[in-house]
Amino acid sequence: MDYLPLFADLKQRPVLVVGGGEVAARKIRLLRQAGARVKIVSKTLTAELKDLQDEGKIQWIAQDFQAEQLDDIFLVIAATNNHALNTEIFEAAEQRQRLINVVDDQSKCSFIFPSIVDRSPVTIAISSAGHAPVLIRLLREKLEALLPQSLGEMAKIAGRWRPRIKKYFPKIKDRRRFWEKAFTGLFAHQVAKGQITEAEATLENQLENIENTKGxxxxxxxxxxxxxxxxxxxxxxxxxxxxxxxxxxxxxxxxxxxxxxxxxxxxxxxxxxxxxxxxxxxxxxxxxxxxxxxxxxxxxxxxxxxxxxxxxxxxxxxxxxxxxxxxxxTAASGAAAYAGIPLTHRDYSQSVVFITGHCRKDSDGLDWATLARSHQTLAIYMGTVKAAQISEQLIRYGRATDTPVAVIARAATPDQQVFIGRLDQLENLVQQALTPALLIIGEVAALHSHLAWFRHQSNREDQHSSVMNLA
Missing domain, CATH: 3.40.1010.10 (Tetrapyrrole methylase, N-terminal domain)
Structure with missing residues (x-):
């Protein structure tokens, strides 16, 4: 772990920002949202920062940086385009053991600003320690889309109710179950709709009608x-x-x-x-x-x-x-898709049958005559042990010996294997494969060579794909 994630309480704490341009303004917006007392050292200020100074919301304490300005500061941000000045600020902060962030110079940062998803009081911070900022931006966008705006209001209500719930439920397990039900049920739905009074009434009702202890x-x-x-x-x-x-x-x-x-x-x-x-x-x-x-x-x-x-x-x-x-x-659908084998195809297969190769000992077994019909796909679970019997019975009841088959082992994992061959080669194919494996029998199995995609573009050999002679 390159950085220890911490959430700092900056309310009414003095923070020094050296620089008065657009970059400094962006940092100051975040600092003010967190309640910091912002002090600025800069020769000039942007119009936005000048307005904040005139309104008394930030302090413009000097035009030139002096090391003594750090003496009563909680943390400091250097946001200038002067490399020598940034180095001077960093060294002064390090000497005084102040947390320092030099914008766009990770080597001179004792803390960094993560990407933030703000649903106050719920705050999510994401960082790649400076290695992949574009990746982090994409992750933040996904989280922004996933997390409802009502999350913060729900957390505020929970905070008000927490002492009461803690008193009512001495055991952590019972408190957790209460909140899990609330956060995934009607209460959450009402908060999302802005029905705060109704939402709190739902919590009250849930508390008064405690279900039995059965899980x-x-x-x-x-x-x-x-x-x-x-x-x-x-x-x-x-x-x-x-x-x-x-x-x-x-x-x-x-x-x-x-x-x-x-x-x-x-x-x-x-x-x-x-x-x-x-x-x-x-x-x-x-x-x-x-x-x-x-x-x-x-x-x-x-x-x-x-x-x-x-x-x-x-x-x-x-x-x-x-x-x-x-x-x-299901395994048949997932394994076939990751092997590039459509279970149905109007040119090759008009139906698909899911069967197990491991039946109960007292069952009547499989209807081989029906399973041996052509132009249908068989997806066989737990069939590796009885691969020889499956091949023998299907051929016996009329399925062509050269019917394409696939053995898909450890599907949808990095070590996926796909072995393609003929029905009369099934036993041999199974012996080469890792476990667990799923069997696909039918004309669609031959499409693997054309439609295989999983790890296909980066390195075909990584797919562990083997094709035996179908002629």
């Missing part, structure tokens, strides 16, 4: 791998969770976005690794929620597509625990 379960789809593909609601859920139960299929980049103080339990299932039985996972979800915790069940892809999400919510329903579902981009 809730939120089923969240983490998407195929890339953390950028996690939905906004999914991100909010894992940031609000007390406990997160996650699968092996959830990428590390998504796990890194979980709130730091949330408890985490891996309950995934994978060949060769310790696996948690589904019944045990169901019981964990119920037990944790009954303790009053907000429990997130985080699953790769979408929780309702071969994710056993339905079974887990049935357990929650039986225990009388409230639940929510946050859908995610």
């Amino acid at each position: 809730e379960i939120i089923l969240v789809g983490a998407g195929p791998g890339d953390a950028d593909l996690l939905t906004l609601r999914g991100l909010q859920a894992i940031q609000e969770a007390d406990v997160v139960l996650y699968d092996y299929l959830v990428s590390q980049s998504v796990l890194d976005m979980i709130r730091r103080d949330a408890s985490r339990f891996c309950v995934g299932k994978r060949a060769g690794h310790h696996s948690v039985a589904q019944a045990e996972t169901n019981q964990m979800l119920v037990s944790l929620a009954l303790e009053g915790k907000r429990v997130v069940r985080l699953k790769g892809g979408d929780p309702f597509i071969f994710g056993r999400g339905g079974e887990e919510l049935q357990a929650a329903k039986a225990a009388g625990i409230p639940f929510q579902v946050v859908p995610g981009i």
Whole structure:
């Protein structure tokens, strides 16, 4: 960390600005918004600064800089175009251990001005330590668009209510849950509409009608791998969770976005690794929620597509625990898109079928005759172990041996692999791939060579793409 982020209280503190031009004026605007007592040293002032001086809102104390002017100053800004003078100011400030910012000269700064998103009293500061100011500007623009203007008013109301809520809820966990409900519910909506009286009445009602201590379960789809593909609601859920139960299929980049103080339990299932039985996972979800915790069940892809999400919510329903579902981009859709393979295409495939290669032992199995039809795409989850059987059965029931196939491993991650070949080569392709992997069978798989885009432009070899002979 190049700089320690700090928020300084400048109210009625003396700040010296050396320089009276446009750059100095911009800095003074920020300083005045923060309540600083601004003193200026400059031979001349802009019209804006002259007006502030005439109105008594800033002090023009001298035309020439003297080191003694720093003796009663909290911090100093040098905003002149005189390099020698800036150096003199910097050295004098360093000698007196005053915080100093020399504009546009990072080597002579003991503090820097970050890019600011102002929703007072909520203030967000962003900095790249001077390395990438354009990137920071773009980030600030995104945050400006995302954060409602009502955020500051909501924070002010929360500040007024905080002592009362703290007295009512001795436990931090209960206070956090109260505010999370308020900030994501009707109260927030009313503040955004400017209905402040109604918003405070909503807080009062929420306080008088405290729900029971039972927690809730939120089923969240983490998407195929890339953390950028996690939905906004999914991100909010894992940031609000007390406990997160996650699968092996959830990428590390998504796990890194979980709130730091949330408890985490891996309950995934994978060949060769310790696996948690589904019944045990169901019981964990119920037990944790009954303790009053907000429990997130985080699953790769979408929780309702071969994710056993339905079974887990049935357990929650039986225990009388409230639940929510946050859908995610399912693995088949995400993996195919990142491999440049459209699941449907009017020239090649008029339908797509999602199937699992891992059925229950007591099930009737798959309808191979239907799956072997041409001009349809098969997206097969958990099919690597039975790749040989899948290939054999599809060919047996009429699918051409040269039908294009794709094995997409670790989709939407930096080490994504895409192997393209024929149906009769499927077993061999799977043996080359990392896990987890998804199988795509159908004419559309051949389009990978034309439509691959993920990391394609920077370095084709980085894609780990292998094409076997389709002839």
